[in-house]
Amino acid sequence: MKASELMIGDWVQVPSECNRHKKIMSTFDMDSAPIYKPISLTREILESNGFKEKDDEFAYKTNAADGYIHIIITDCYDDEFTLKIVDYDKFNDCSKNIEFDKTFLKVHELQHALRLCGINKEIEL
Secondary structure: OOHHHOOOOOEEEEHHHOOEEEEOOOHHHHOOHHHOEOOEOOHHHHHHOOOEEEOOEEEEEEEEOOEEEEEEEEEOOOOOEEEEEEEEEOOOOEEEEEEOOOOEOEHHHHHHHHHHOOOOOOOOO
8 A cells, every 4th residue: 555545544454463453543654554455345344333234235324413414335246335425404404415436445445535525433343
């Protein structure tokens, strides 16, 4: 991996340490980026993080003071996922959809997408 592919808070795999999972905690950790490997996103990781499966979709709903955010992840093909985020505003009775034109294969890619949308959902392994 390259340091430019990482953000603080990302999960990576460390092959030199028996494939141990490591969370990037500082820019110092990014200096070791060439030895890291990305972690594949799986159904098990989604389920262990509170996503509920129904009809090849995984949904996670988080409440906000002014409505809720619904994160929908669709399993396209053999653990290749697409992401759609619905932001519902209860005061204006409307919703905004954010759809990513990208297939997510790795945990850090999902982490980046959620952060870019302002969603503070911590992914745990």
